[in-house]
Amino acid sequence: MTKTKLVYITRKTHFNAAHRLYNPLFTDEENEVRFGKCANKNFHGHNFDLFVTIKGIADTQTGMVMDLRILKTVMQEYVVDKLDHKNINEDVDFMKGKMASIENLVAEIWNQLEPHISKGTLHCIKLCETDNQFVEYYGE
Numbered sequence: 001m002t003k004t005k006l007v008y009i010t011r012k013t014h015f016n017a018a019h020r021l022y023n024p025l026f027t028d029e030e031n032e033v034r035f036g037k038c039a040n041k042n043f044h045g046h047n048f049d050l051f052v053t054i055k056g057i058a059d060t061q062t063g064m065v066m067d068l069r070i071l072k073t074v075m076q077e078y079v080v081d082k083l084d085h086k087n088i089n090e091d092v093d094f095m096k097g098k099m100a101s102i103e104n105l106v107a108e109i110w111n112q113l114e115p116h117i118s119k120g121t122l123h124c125i126k127l128c129e130t131d132n133q134f135v136e137y138y139g140e
């Protein structure tokens with residue numbers, strides 16, 4: 001009997017967006033102390049890389065877990081089109097009223113994508129803000 005192989009398949013995409021870390025419950029001085037340059041009132045931008053990993057067993061007919069062309073379309077429609085060249089604090093419906101941190105953003109990206117994963121299951125979303133820092137979310 002052949003062993004069933006569980007595989008993790010990842011698609012990468014990219015978007016540019018602006019944000020600032022600012023909590024309206026704090027004074028400007030407190031925001032400056034807590035968030036430093038990230039609180040800059042005129043916002044700042046990042047070149048984000050986004051990695052979406054689907055876990056599953058390859059279909060016997062297609063050899064695929066989920067058709068990556070479909071995943072590409074879903075990531076474009078529900079994430080990139082909503083974030084690319086946008087101000088995360090002001091323009092993005094699913095970030096309204098939330099701190100525009102990468103921790104919050106990755107969890108909201110999960111919520112955007114998860115209902116549209118048609119084959120396999122969403123396993124991990126990795127969001128890279130700079131070359132030196134990124135966040136991973138596993139839906140917990």
Ligand code: NI
Pocket residue numbers: 019038044045046
């Ligand atoms: Ni930033």
